[in-house]
Amino acid sequence: MPIAQILLFGFAITNEINNVDIAVLDHSKDATTKEIITKIADSKYFSIKQVIISEAEIKSIFEKGRVKAVLNFEKEFSSKLIKNKQATVQIITDATDPNTANTISNYVNAILQQYQKQLNKDASFVYQIVPETRMVYNSELKSVYMFVPGVMTIILMLVSAMMTSISISREKELGTMEILLVSPLKPFQVIIGKVFPYIFLSIINAVIIVLLSIFIFNMPVQGSLFLLALESILFIISALALGILISTIAATQQSAMMISLMGLMLPVILLSGFIFPISSMPLPLQLISNIIPAKWFIIIIKGIMLKGVGIEYLWKETFILFGMTLLFIAISIKKYKIRLE
Known part of the structure; x- marks a missing residue:
């Protein structure tokens, strides 16, 4: 556990951003905008995921969750920069994660300022590239928009897992496991029976959390x-x-509690994208994050609560959660069968 903790904290906790997916809307398509786009793409901070052709696509691309920001270059960018000594770049960011949105804006501004310095180095006039930042879904950058979905996910994940993690192990400790072993109940019936009552308790928790957040x-x-x-x-x-x-899997209630608490808390907090951007983590941790159910639920809850999207945009995350649920139940039944033998 100490080794896992130091590796997770060392690699996952960072306020920097790397390889953040962004889109570009270039109305001008001149030499200057192409040079700026190349500089942004060549930096380690951004990866140009998509080039869009109209402002109508901006809303759709954010709703799909494909990018974290869109760079919108105005028409006749180069000619305005030469003629008026000023041109504008609009930085549109997905502010459902306000910390990441603010960091993206700052990084783009830094790249634009660096390019502007190079442009003015030997120029007789001062050319100015003006960045205009627009935060969508959270214009006031309220941190509660990030913390409420994350905290809701953590509470539901840990409390639900902890409640059921001691159910079968308690039977072993109390000596009542033999009654289940000799009963006519099949393994899947025992597993479903253990899960079913806790669904209602967890739903009450979820309702309370949503009401408090609203x-x-x-x-x-x-x-x-x-x-x-x-x-x-x-x-x-x-x-x-x-x-x-x-x-x-656990032999005792104590070991089950330790696994469900310590084994789930760190991955849920660090690898779900709740606080720290997953794209900035090393590739192995990015791959591991895909098996964390909390990651997919946070995407879903932000999409519904903040973006107002429907199942047509969240079907992939829903399908992954459904598949994970079936996998967990299937493995549990198999493990229970092994203990029956």
């Missing part, structure tokens, strides 16, 4: 409350199934 922290819900409820139930079942999996 009425206390003024968190908006732009999308469907019904879809939010369904996605929350899916995530809850996924967390409960993971807890049951831990319970079938």
